[in-house]
Amino acid sequence: MSATALPMPVTAPTHLRPRMSPLVVVAIAWIAGMILVALLAEWIRPYGITAMDLRARLTPPIGFGGTLKHVLGTDELGRDVASRLIISIRISLMIAMGATVIAAVLGTTLGFLAAHFRGWVEQIVLMLIDFQASMPFLILALSVLAFFGNALGLFIVLMGLYGWERHARISRGLAIAANAQGYAAAVRQLGARPMRIYLGHVLPNIASTLIVSATLSFPEIVLLESGLSFLGLGVQPPMTSLGNMVGYGREYLTRAPWILLAPSLVIVMTTLSVSLVGDWLRDRLDPTLT
Amino acid sequence: MSLLSVRDAAQVYTTRRGLFGGRVDVRAVDGVSFDVAPGQTLGIVGESGCGKSTTGRLALGLERPSEGSVTFDGQAMPAPGTADWRAMRAKMQLVFQDPLGAMDRRLTIARQIEEPLEIHGIGDKAERAARVAALLVDVGLRADHGLRHPHELSGGQRQRAVLARALATNPSLLVCDEPVSALDVSIQAQVVNMLTDLQAARGIAMVFISHDLKVVRQVSHQVAVMYLGRIVEQGDPDALFADPAHPYTRALVSAIPVPGPRRLERIVLAGDPPNPADRPTGCAFHPRCPVAIARCRTDTPALRHSPCGRMVACHLVDTETRIAA
Numbered sequence: 001m002s003a004t005a006l007p008m009p010v011t012a013p014t015h016l017r018p019r020m021s022p023l024v025v026v027a028i029a030w031i032a033g034m035i036l037v038a039l040l041a042e043w044i045r046p047y048g049i050t051a052m053d054l055r056a057r058l059t060p061p062i063g064f065g066g067t068l069k070h071v072l073g074t075d076e077l078g079r080d081v082a083s084r085l086i087i088s089i090r091i092s093l094m095i096a097m098g099a100t101v102i103a104a105v106l107g108t109t110l111g112f113l114a115a116h117f118r119g120w121v122e123q124i125v126l127m128l129i130d131f132q133a134s135m136p137f138l139i140l141a142l143s144v145l146a147f148f149g150n151a152l153g154l155f156i157v158l159m160g161l162y163g164w165e166r167h168a169r170i171s172r173g174l175a176i177a178a179n180a181q182g183y184a185a186a187v188r189q190l191g192a193r194p195m196r197i198y199l200g201h202v203l204p205n206i207a208s209t210l211i212v213s214a215t216l217s218f219p220e221i222v223l224l225e226s227g228l229s230f231l232g233l234g235v236q237p238p239m240t241s242l243g244n245m246v247g248y249g250r251e252y253l254t255r256a257p258w259i260l261l262a263p264s265l266v267i268v269m270t271t272l273s274v275s276l277v278g279d280w281l282r283d284r285l286d287p288t289l290t
Numbered sequence: 291m292s293l294l295s296v297r298d299a300a301q302v303y304t305t306r307r308g309l310f311g312g313r314v315d316v317r318a319v320d321g322v323s324f325d326v327a328p329g330q331t332l333g334i335v336g337e338s339g340c341g342k343s344t345t346g347r348l349a350l351g352l353e354r355p356s357e358g359s360v361t362f363d364g365q366a367m368p369a370p371g372t373a374d375w376r377a378m379r380a381k382m383q384l385v386f387q388d389p390l391g392a393m394d395r396r397l398t399i400a401r402q403i404e405e406p407l408e409i410h411g412i413g414d415k416a417e418r419a420a421r422v423a424a425l426l427v428d429v430g431l432r433a434d435h436g437l438r439h440p441h442e443l444s445g446g447q448r449q450r451a452v453l454a455r456a457l458a459t460n461p462s463l464l465v466c467d468e469p470v471s472a473l474d475v476s477i478q479a480q481v482v483n484m485l486t487d488l489q490a491a492r493g494i495a496m497v498f499i500s501h502d503l504k505v506v507r508q509v510s511h512q513v514a515v516m517y518l519g520r521i522v523e524q525g526d527p528d529a530l531f532a533d534p535a536h537p538y539t540r541a542l543v544s545a546i547p548v549p550g551p552r553r554l555e556r557i558v559l560a561g562d563p564p565n566p567a568d569r570p571t572g573c574a575f576h577p578r579c580p581v582a583i584a585r586c587r588t589d590t591p592a593l594r595h596s597p598c599g600r601m602v603a604c605h606l607v608d609t610e611t612r613i614a615a
Contacts (some may be wrong), residue, residue, distance in 0.1 A: 186392040189352060190406045190455070191379030204396050 006278040024280045027273035034270055044175070046071075050238045053078035058256045071278070073258045074134040084240050085262050092233055092242040093270075095156050096221045102160025103221075104214050107167025107174065112198050115175035125168060132165040138227065145233045155225075155234065162224060163217035170213055174206040208282040215278025219271030242267050292325035293495045294463055299323070299358035300519075301341075302521070305567065318344045320519035320545045321358070323593075324512075328462060331489065331496040333510030333527065335503055337543070337563050341519040342499045346465045349497050351375060362463065380410045383456035387468040389448035393440040399451045400426070400436030405573065406458045425454040434465060443536050445476035450484070464489075465497045470505060477595055478502075482509060503546050506544055508529050515539045518566055518574040535602045537579050555586025581606060 037044065040115050047053075053074060060066045061073040061081070072081040114125035144158055175198065178184035185204065226243025228234035230250075234242040237248075242263040249260030301319040306312070319341040326332045326349075334342050347353045348360055351367035360367045360582040362382065368374035372596055383406075385391035393402055400422050405599040407418045427438050429450040446514035449469060456464060466485070472476040486509055489496055500506050506513055507527045515536065523536040534540040559578045568572055570577050585605050593603040 101599040126398070181388075182391040183394040186384075186386065186395070187405065189384050190409055192375070192405075194407050196409065201394050205394065224583060 001084055020210060020280070024073070024276055025040040027276040028279075030269055030273040031277060034072060034089055034093060034266075034273075038093045041086050041090040045080075045086045046118075047080040047083045049079065049084045049087050049233055049240055051079065051083075058252070061258050061262075066259070072262050073256070075256070075259045076252055081262055084245060085266065088240045088242045088245050088263055089266060091152075091239065092222060092225060092267075095159055095225050095235075095241070096218055098156040098164065099159030099221045099225075100214050100218045101165040102157065103162060103217060104167050106160065107164035107169075108171045108203070108210060110164070111171030112189050112202070114172045116194055116198070122172075125172070125202075129165040129168055132161070137162050138226070141224075141228060142231075142233055144230070150233065150236055152235075157220050159225060162221060163213075165203070166213050166217065167210060168260060170209055171202075174203050174209065177203065188201060208285050211278055211285070212282055215274050218274045222271055224266055293328050294349055294497070295325040296325070296345075296349055297323050297359045298362075298389065299345070299360060301344050301348060301353060302356040304517065307567075311481045313454050316595040316599065317357070317519050317569065318566060319348060321424065322516075322519070322521055323358075324485065324514060324521070324524070325494045326463070326497060326512075328495050329472070329489065329493040331486075331498050331509050333498045333500065333506035333513040334516060335500060335513060336516035337501065339563060339566070340516045340567075342501075342516055342541055343467055345516070346384070346467050346497055346499050350384055350463075350465050352384070376409070380406070380412075380459035380548045381461050383459070384462040385449075385456050385464060385469045387472055389445065389472070389604040390440055392452055393441050393448065398437055398439060399443070399454075401432075402440075403436070403455045403458055406455060410459055411572065412461045421458065422454075425458055428488065429454045430480075444477075445473050446481060449473060449477075449481055453481075453485070453488075457492075461494065463495045463497070465499070467499045467602055468501070469498075471500065471502060472541075478505065479547055484511065494532040502529065512569040515542065518569065520574065520603065521599060521601070522575065523605045524593065525598075529598070530600060533598065535598050535600060535607050536604050537581055537606075538575050573603075581586070 053070075055078070056070060056074050059070050059074045059078075060078060062068060062071050064073075067195040069083070070080050072085060074080055076085070110125050110128070114122040141158055145155070148154060175184070178201075179188070183201055184197050187201050192200075207287050222242070225234055225241060225248055229241050229243035230247030232247075235244050237244065244262050245263040246267075246273075249256075249263070252259055298321050299319060300317060300321050303316045304319055305316055307314050307469045308386075310475060313503075322341075322345055324332055328520065330508045334345060336342050336381065344353070348355050351360060352370060354367075362378070368378060395398075397405075402531050403422045403425055404418050404477070407413060408420060411420070413421060417605055422436060425431060425569060425588070431447060431450050431454070435443065435447060435451070440451070461556075469485070469495045470481050471482060481506055485496075488494070498506060498509050510527045512524065512529040513530050513532070514521045515538065515540050516522065521537045523530065523534065530539065538559075541559050543556065561578050562572065564577065570587075573579070573582070573586040573591050576582040579586065583606065589605065591603045591605050593601045596602040596607045598607075
């Protein structure tokens with residue numbers, strides 16, 4: 001059979017790794033730093049989050065007339081902003097990451113089920129997607145929290161219900177396309193079980209799209225959590241979160257802007273970093289983009 | 291003893307016309323029968339939309355026929371998606387038209403060729419690796435091609451890789467759905483030669499679907515010409531192409547480009563192939579047929595043995611031995 005071999009000389013494949021831009025390095029470093037802070041929160045916070053220093057109320061941060069005692073200043077009750085920020089990062093990160101993972105897993109599973117079974121299963125999933133998309137999520141969240149009370153676990157699961165419909169739509173559409181023609185149909189006619197088709201082939205192929213979608217919903221969940229906490233239905237005082245800090249710091253915006261600016265900066269930097277890393281991951285995971 | 295036997299298979303799809311329109315049945319395949327023996331090739335030719343690919347999918351059991359039956363090796367085809375059906379995939383394989391679309395672009399060629407072996411639990415890891423290496427050689431690829439991703443190969447190499455994957459489980463039936471129409475002509479010849487060599491070496495039965503009459507003539511032991519879901523003429527390829535009996539086949543054959551002066555007058559058919567949802571009465575070909583008679587409008591001709599030694603579905607071929615061209 002070697003007589004029919006193509007005479008074309010072929011060199012060994014060279015895989016050029018995409019150059020990591022300095023921006024991505026900074027973003028990864030920031031996310032790693034945030035995760036480290038979240039993990040070590042109990043050990044690195046200088047004070048308790050409820051410890052009040054009434055004689056040092058509304059102290060500005062260091063460099064703006066503050067002292068080393070309170071690096072990021074204090075709030076209206078004399079609580080250390082740095083300590084509160086560290087604990088807030090942990091709570092907010094836990095909520096946002098937990099919720100993003102729940103949304104991605106739930107949405108992708110439902111999307112695949114719809115694509116595989118079609119018929120009435122698909123109709124039900126599509127109905128749920130439309131229901132979710134047409135319902136203002138804030139109102140749904142408000143009513144659930146109002147009726148069932150507020151526990152951190154429930155709150156994370158509730159946030160996880162936000163954004164699943166986007167994953168479901170994407171995964172259903174792409175799985176149907178792959179099933180109708182192309183690699184999934186090819187693997188199916190090789191005799192593969194549905195689990196192998198969906199987890200072994202369809203999921204890795206659409207992962208880049210899903211990762212981008214997840215990096216979009218991550219900041220939204222952070223902001224949603226901030227909004228709900230601000231309305232008093234999210235994370236309850238004395239517990240603190242980034243949104244909670246922004247919400248309560250708002251009243252002192254003119255007199256003590258550092259209470260609000262410190263958590264705001266963390267929100268902006270984290271969501272931006274997640275988006276940048278998501279973009280980079282998508283390119284990195286695609287073997288055709290080298 | 292035939293390996294694959296298709297009897298009066300019909301595939302009906304239901305569509306809706308417009309927003310409030312009623313249901314319309316589209317008979318994509320309408321009463322097709324054929325047999326394929328081991329080591330033999332049946333070529334199926336016809337225009338786009340004549341039901342070639344659907345016939346191929348029915349033969350492979352990827353779809354269940356609405357009417358009629360498909361038997362493989364004496365067994366009825368199990369329903370798609372069942373465990374029996376999955377196990378049967380090892381014995382029959384499909385070669386796709388678009389090799390890039392048929393491969394997972396994230397996996398290396400070797401991994402993809404190994405996949406059917408993994409699915410059907412053939413051999414251990416070392417045996418599978420050895421088999422993949424042997425398959426790569428069989429289809430004329432080098433070992434280092436196995437380490438590449440599909441987008442790093444040329445079109446012809448990709449089609450070879452798809453073929454290697456299809457041959458991995460040693461199937462006894464191969465359905466090739468336009469396997470070379472996406473390749474350029476020089477590569478087409480190489481891939482076609484390789485296909486016939488592999489078939490001869492392994493005794494594979496093949497259904498070769500194409501609109502390229504030259505390629506079909508080269509690979510087939512039998513040719514079936516389809517028009518609007520039905521076989522209109524079937525028989526030995528050399529005889530069929532040299533002396534086509536059905537008016538549609540004659541038009542088709544006259545469209546083959548030949549070097550030098552034409553032997554046959556070029557027959558240009560009027561109009562387009564009709565919509566399968568709106569099938570003409572009688573012989574489906576009669577509105578475009580240059581020699582149609584009144585009977586063609588009312589009676590559907592059956593596929594019958596004709597004096598020329600082939601099966602032809604035409605009233606005129608039955609009454610006279612030849613129709614004046």
